[in-house]
Amino acid sequence: MSLTNEMLQALVGIESEVTKGADEVCRPMIRHFCEVMEDANPLYHDEEYAKETRYGGIIAPPTQVQVYTMNPLWPKVQREKNTMEHLVELLREHGYSSIVATEQVQEYFEPMKVGDEISYTISVKEISPLKQTARGPGYFSTFLYTFTNQRNEVVCKQSFTILSYKAQVQE
Template identity: 40%
Template sequence: MTDELGARLKAYEGQDAAVAAEGKDPVNAPMIRHWCEAMGDTNPAYEGPDAKAPPTMLQVWTMGGLSGYAGGRTQAYDELLALLDEAGYTSVVATDCEQEYVRPLRPGDEITFDSVIESVSELKTTKLGTGYFVTTRMDIRVGPHLAGTHRFRILKYAPTRRRRQQKPALRPRPVVNRDNAGFWEGIEHHRLLIQHCTTCDTLRFPWLPGCNNCGGPDWTPVEASGDGTVYSYVVMHHPPFPAFDPPYAVALVELAEGVRMISNVVGVPYDKVRIGLPVRLEFQSYDDELVLPVFRALEEAG
C-alpha cells in the first residue's frame, strides 16, 4: 500500500523550520547558576570572571517561553504539523535529542539560530501508536560563528486503542547502557553503588562516563550506606500509567555520602512525605525480574 501522506511529508525535508530567530536573553550567570544548582554540578569552570555555560545548556538559550521569540517558526513547519493533525496523528511526544558543541558560550553572548526540517520518517508503529518521527536540526550561533548544533526528534502519532488488561502491567524497565550497567548489576545484588573519582575524590550520582567536577575519566565504585533524607519531592497525580497507582510521592533523596538520587518513599502515606524526612535504603521486588532501590521512612511524618 502506497503511503501517500508519507510522500507529502517527505517534500518538507530540507525546508526551514525557523529562520534568524533570536534568543530571549543573552547567556547569563544567573541562569547558569540555577542550572548548576539543579544539576548538582560544582565545576568551577561555570563561575567567576572567566565562566562559561555548561555545554548541555545549549537548548536553554533558544527557548522562547510563553511569548515566543523574534524570528520564529516558519509556515513550512506549521504546514507539516497541520498535515499530520488532519490525518489523525494528533498526539506528540519528544523522543530524543542530540547535541554537538563547537565553541563554549559565555555570559554576555547573544545567540541566534536557524532550524531546518532534517528528516521525516516512514510510517512507524510503536507501543504508543502509529505515526511519523520528525527530526529538526537547529544551528546556534554567536554572531557569525557556529556555537553548536541541536537535533530534536518528535513522534506525531495516533494513539493505540488499548484493550482492558487481563493481568497486571509490568513496571517499566530501566534503560541500561554501557555507562550505568555497573550500577544496575549492583542493584541486582542489593548494593547501591555510587562513583568515586580517583582524580579529585568527588563522589557522583547518577553514573557518568566522566567526572563533572574535574573531567577525569577514572573512577571506582563505592557502596552507599543507605542512610539519607528527603531533599525534595513531588506527588504524582496525573497522568496515570500502567503498573503505577497514583497518587504517590517521588522523592529526591540526599544520601549520607552527599549525592542525591530519585526514588520512591515507602512506609508513610504520600501526603506525609516531607523535606528532611530521614529514610533508609531498601530493595523492592516488583516482579520475578525487576528489583529497584526505594527508601523507607524512619519516622512517622506528622
C-alpha cells in the same frame, strides 16, 4: 485529502529564518542552571579559575544552549511558524496528534560566554515512512537545530526526533 509521502518530504531540508534568543548568556542564569543540575564545574562559577583557562572567563554549560533561545511564556511571541511547527500541524490535521520525544543528540563547537547572544535555525532533517509502533501508527521526524552566537559561530548542532502517532484505544 490524504496525507502522502510527497507532502511530508516536501518539508525536508527547508531551513527556518533565524530566531534570536530573548536573553543573552548571563551569570545568574548559569548559576540557576548549575544549582538545579548540581554542576560544580568551576568554569561556570569561579571567575579566577576560569580566567586561567583557554576560555579566559566564565562560560555557560553547553547543555544550557536551549535556555537562551526559549520563547518567553508571557507575553506570547508572535512570529512565523517554522518548518517543524508546519510539519507537526500537518500531521495533527491528519490524525497524528499524539507526540512523544524519542531522541535528542547535541554536538558542541564554540563555548557560550557571558554576554553572547544565541540564535538558532531549524530544519526538518528526515521523516520516516509510516511505522506501526506499540503506541499506534505514526511518523518519526528528525529536526536539526543549529545554534549560533552573535559572531555567527556555531555553538551547537542538535538533532531532535519525535514520534507523531495516532493513539490506539486499549481495550
